[in-house]
Amino acid sequence: MSVDSKPELVALDVDGTLLDPDTQTISDAVKAAVRRVVESGAQLVVATGRTFLGTTPVLDELSLTSGFALCSNGAVLVDVAQREPVSVASFNAAPVLRTLREHLPGCIFAAEAVGVGNLVSAPFDPEKLHGPQRRTPVDELAARPVPRLIAEWTGHDPAELAETLAGLRLPHCTLSVDTYEPWATVVPEGQTKGAALEKLRTELGISAERTFAAGDGTNDFEMLKWAARGVAMGQAPLELRATADATLGTVAEDGLAAELDRLFD
Template identity: 85%
Template sequence: MSVDFKPELVALDIDGTLLDPDTDTISEAVKAAVRRAVDSGAQLVVATGRTFLGTLPVLDELALTSGFALCSNGAVLVDVSRREPVSVASFDATPVLRLLQEQLPGCIFAAEDVGVGNLVSAPFDPEKLHGPQRLTPVEELTAEPVPRLIAEWTEHDPAELAETLADTRLPNCAITVDTYEPWVTVVPEGLSKGAALEKLRTELGITPDRTFAAGDGTNDFEMLSWAARGVAMGQAPLDLQATADATIGTVAEDGLAVELDRLFS
């Protein structure tokens, strides 16, 4: 990496990267660093597993008025200036839901209804699943194509969930097992933060060697590999740190602010 590397496209995860999950806040240092990056002319993209509704408060807190957000692991592209989705990728999640019911007995499901909330088979913790929840019979959750399906295996831990699904092949979708919660996120086949960012990079006319990304979770592997410089947060799993070009400070240490200030000082 050149010593004068200054990225033109900056992709940032939310939870565990911009926002400290332990305090549910974005520090003033991170906010200021993001503002400096934008003021320097970088195209900022917030790339998250959150839904569109769950991402909006973060865009507001960062005072972003331009750029894009990739929500639901790349399934929903949002124009930040308009605060509106401009494209939504969806798929028939019924076969996946049935397989997950077999593999994860007792799990509960949530299907995203973009801009409205989630259809849920049972109530989710509102701090984890953003937006209104509408109780729906499980057989009706995927009656229409959806951009994102969540399965939460309550009373189990993420390691057990990952082991249970290790040899499972789910049709026409991409899945991510959460690092910290017993959650499976399912989006249309071929979609990831990295794939969505590459499409956006091409459309914006930015060269591959001017891309930067930061993340901390299992849904960030493709994004960090995609970026010319991809950094893992200090609290990220060791396998993600091994994939990244560098490991920076933890979210509690304002690791992202330090890295952005170095790039855009």
């Protein structure tokens, strides 16, 4: 897609892209830009590491009533009109829990129960983990397939977590480390935002050359590579900005709004 072409599929990350993590708000400028995308007839896809329950308030705030959302880094596909999951991919949590406990002593876990909440080995900050939490022994967490598993290494920072897990391979899973929190997110093997978007693009019959994506986190690498034009937010890690087609202003500067306004003038 050329720099000035109008995309037909627009994929947007939530935290750090649509929503400012510092204020926990979506600016009026971003909301207006998103409305212009939808009114143009382009297919808008909210693509996030958040759970289904954590994504629904964002869809409401953006007044989205159609299209799709990809939650849990692509493991859960949601019909926006119905506010219901269309498909859910899952994995066996037992060997993953075993490996992460060895590498991250003292970490706590949250396993997503789609549409219900999270099963947690210890309480999480309710502002960071969306939906109800039910305290559950680790052995019980390991007993069922899950679409998303979070490991929070309390008392450590994201850089230390990333260094500790560098090169680690988990069976039949994809692992990513959060940019802002000491969180490792595990989803089924091959389930990335990019892979899920490619499947959706094919089903919708949209040209690969008319795709756009914006993100700011390490879980956005594949999505930005997938898009004909993939852009990174100004506060994104250097390695993400280096691989993106362009770097926007930061989320606090409404960098996404400026880019969407330019594309959908």
